[in-house]
Amino acid sequence: IFLEDSGESLPVLESELPLTLPELDDFTPSGTGEPPLSKAMSWIKTIDPSSGKPAMRETNTMPQWAGSCWYYLRFMDPKNSNELVDKAKEKYWSPVDVYVGGAEHAVLHLLYSRFWHKVLYDIGVVSTKEPFKCVINQGIILGEVQYTACKDTDGNYISADSADDLGEYLQEIIPEERVVKSGEFFVLKDNPNIRLIARAHKMSKSRGNVVNPDDVVSEYGADSLRLYEMFMGPFRDSKTWNTSGIEGVHRFLGRTWRLIVGSPLHHGAFRDGTLVTDEEPTTEQLRALHKCIAKVTEEIEGTRFNTGISAMMEFINAAYKWDKQPKAIIEAFVLLLSPYAPHMAEELWSRLGHPDSIAYEAFPKADPAYLKESTVVLPVQINGKTRGTIQVEKGCSEEDAFTLASQDEKLSKYLNGKPIKKRIFVPGKILNVILDRQNVKAGSIQ
Numbered sequence: 001i002f003l004e005d006s007g008e009s010l011p012v013l014e015s016e017l018p019l020t021l022p023e024l025d026d027f028t029p030s031g032t033g034e035p036p037l038s039k040a041m042s043w044i045k046t047i048d049p050s051s052g053k054p055a056m057r058e059t060n061t062m063p064q065w066a067g068s069c070w071y072y073l074r075f076m077d078p079k080n081s082n083e084l085v086d087k088a089k090e091k092y093w094s095p096v097d098v099y100v101g102g103a104e105h106a107v108l109h110l111l112y113s114r115f116w117h118k119v120l121y122d123i124g125v126v127s128t129k130e131p132f133k134c135v136i137n138q139g140i141i142l143g144e145v146q147y148t149a150c151k152d153t154d155g156n157y158i159s160a161d162s163a164d165d166l167g168e169y170l171q172e173i174i175p176e177e178r179v180v181k182s183g184e185f186f187v188l189k190d191n192p193n194i195r196l197i198a199r200a201h202k203m204s205k206s207r208g209n210v211v212n213p214d215d216v217v218s219e220y221g222a223d224s225l226r227l228y229e230m231f232m233g234p235f236r237d238s239k240t241w242n243t244s245g246i247e248g249v250h251r252f253l254g255r256t257w258r259l260i261v262g263s264p265l266h267h268g269a270f271r272d273g274t275l276v277t278d279e280e281p282t283t284e285q286l287r288a289l290h291k292c293i294a295k296v297t298e299e300i301e302g303t304r305f306n307t308g309i310s311a312m313m314e315f316i317n318a319a320y321k322w323d324k325q326p327k328a329i330i331e332a333f334v335l336l337l338s339p340y341a342p343h344m345a346e347e348l349w350s351r352l353g354h355p356d357s358i359a360y361e362a363f364p365k366a367d368p369a370y371l372k373e374s375t376v377v378l379p380v381q382i383n384g385k386t387r388g389t390i391q392v393e394k395g396c397s398e399e400d401a402f403t404l405a406s407q408d409e410k411l412s413k414y415l416n417g418k419p420i421k422k423r424i425f426v427p428g429k430i431l432n433v434i435l436d437r438q439n440v441k442a443g444s445i446q
Helices: 071-076 087-093 103-107 109-122 160-166 213-220 222-231 243-261 283-301 305-319 327-337 342-351 398-407
Strands: 045-047 054-056 096-101 132-137 146-151 170-174 179-182 185-188 191-195 197-199 375-382 385-393 420-426 430-435
Touching (some): 283 327, 305 327, 327 342
Antiparallel strands (some): 375 385
C-alpha cells in the first residue's frame, strides 16, 4: 500500500494475506494507463493498520502465470495446508528431472520459475539452487509442404530459379499430385523443366494448413497419431507434417497386432487371446529382444524417439521370420511399445492374460549377455586379394573357417580343386589362402 500523504510504500501485513481481489463487472481498459483494477475505488482506498493513515492499494499486478510458476513444487505436496511444500518431500523430489517447453519459454515461464525458485532458496524453503536438471526445447510441427509455381505476366509457367530475373511474376499453388522430385528440387510432373518453390509454413488458420488431430484420430487412431509425431524426426527439431506419412506407422501397428493376435477371422473380427506360446525362447530370439530393449531404452533417455521406433520395427521384421512367438519375448516387447502406443499395448497386455494395467509394470531391462555378437564377418583373401566374406563364430578355428569358405558359392570357384601352398589365419580378422601358382593352370584365377 502507499500512504496518501507521503507516498511511502508499505508491505501488507502477513496477517492480511492472502489478499482477496475485488469482483469487477468491467474489465475494459481504464483509458488512463492504469490497469482495470484501478476502477475498484472502494477497494483501492484503505487504511494503514499501523499508523491509521489513509492509503491506496497497489493495482499493478504480475500476470497470473508469472505468479504461479512454482507449481512444480506444489505437485510434490499438493494437500499440505500448513506450508508450501514439506521439506522432506521437497528434498526427495527436487530438482525436476526434465523441463520440456518451447524456445519462447526461456524469457517467459522458465525465467519466472527460476526467479521464484531462487527467492525460495534464499529464504530456505527449497534445498536446490536450480529448479530443473535438464531443459529440452521441442521443435514445432510445420504444415504440409506447399508447392508454388511461378508464371510470367502472360500466364506461362517459368522455372523458379529464373523468376527473379523477370522482376514481376505471378504465383500459383500446385497440388501435390502434380509434383515430382528431381534431384534436390521439386518440379512439375508434366514439365520437369519447371522448378517449383517448396516450402513448409507454421500452421495457422490464415494459411489454411492447420491439421485437426481429431480427424487423424478418427481415421487412424490415437496411437498412430502419437507414434507418427514421434517418428517424424528428432524431438528437438522442427518437422514438416505429411498426412500420408501416418500410413507407415499405422501399418507397423497393424503388423504388430497381427503378429501377436493373428489375422482377422472370416467375419472380420479377431480371435480372443493371442498366438503366443509358452515355449522357452531361443538364443536368437533373446538376442533380438534384448538388442531392441537396449536401443529403445537408450533412445528414450536421449529423447530420440524416432530411432527407438525404428528399432521396434526391426524387431517386428525379425519376429515375423520365427516359427513361434514365445510369451516371454512378446510380453517384454509389448512393455517396450507401451510408452509409444499405450492404447494398443494395454489391449495386448490384457489379451496376454494380465488383469492389471500395463502402466504398473516395470520397464524391461536389457541383459548384457545377449548384446554381445556371437558371430563376425571374416574377409577371405586369395593370394592377398579379397574375394569375399563369410559369417563365422567368434571362436572359429582356421579349419572351420576354410571349410566355410570352400562351401561359399562365391569363394568356392577360387578354392575347390586348387593346390594350396599355405593358409594365413588371424582369428576374427582374416583368412588368406595362398595358392601354389606353379601347379595352378594359367587363367584359373581371375
